[in-house]
Amino acid sequence: MRLALRFGPRIGDLALAITVMLMLDGSALAAEAVATPTAAIPVRVTGMVHNPGRHELAPGSRLFDAAQAAGVRPDAFLTGAAWFHRPAEATQRGLKVGLIHELTVLVRHAHLVGHRDRAALGDRLRQRVEALPVTGRLTGNLDPVRLELELKHNRPIHAGDQLYYPSRPDTIAVLGAVAEDCTLPFVGLKPAADYAQECAPHGDADPDWIYVIQPDGAVSRHGNAAWNRTAPQPLAPGARILVPLRDVPGNATEALNADLAAFIATQPLPAEGSTR
DSSP states (O other): OEEEEEEOOEETTEEEEEEEEEETTSSOEEEEEEEEEOOOEEEEEEESBSSOEEEEEOTTOBHHHHHHHHTBOTTSOGGGOEEEOGGGHHHHHHHHHHHHHHHHHHHHHHHHTTOHHHHHHHHHHHHHHHHSOOOOEEOOOOOHHHHHHOTTTSOBOOTTOEEEEOOOOOEEEEEESBSSOEEEEOOTTOBHHHHHHTSOBOTTBOSSEEEEEOTTSOEEEEEOSTTTOOSOOBOOTTOEEEEOBOOBTTBOOHHHHHHHHHHHTTSOOOOTTOOO
């Protein structure tokens, strides 16, 4: 007869399995130890951190573990910090494909009705979307202190995820249905509508609405006309204002504008020295 006992304590990152076989006649006593390594979680942290690059985290790690391993610098712009979550890429890839299709339909319709300016605008926006990457960015607070103290922010991290902590920008961008994209100096407490008015609108701009995309990826829609004007919307440095396209007969654009704002929100703040 033989009696088999299995023990599975954890020592560090190894699961130690011990099989002890006892022979009743006392002729044999065998102990087998098999070490089975568990998979680490590779993540990358870049930007304003002391230890940028790839970090191997223990299974079950969360956002705080990645931020702690990288050592977020005190001068990092936490409002613009971005989390790129690998599983979210599939949904955002679908959003991008759908948006390109919507813009393609808009361009074709504009050509059919002889509206060359609208077709050119739609084509410019389509090229812009095509050039933007699918990031997998999710909104969330990445302040290391909040991550450590509040579990709702400290979400599980996935292999291949990335964190980016930018420097503080000093500009606001206005894009969309404008004659040309504008980069304007940031002024504290200046309303979003005032920034939008400083950028020459395209002839097909919707005069009644604007979309505000804050640097943390939050998107909101605001009335910009006398009949629907909302309370002034203060912006954080690095915010983007999307001037939407107006509806025309046979070519409603409300869903397109919302999709465009949502996809732009997945893009992080440009790295220092970048022109993106």
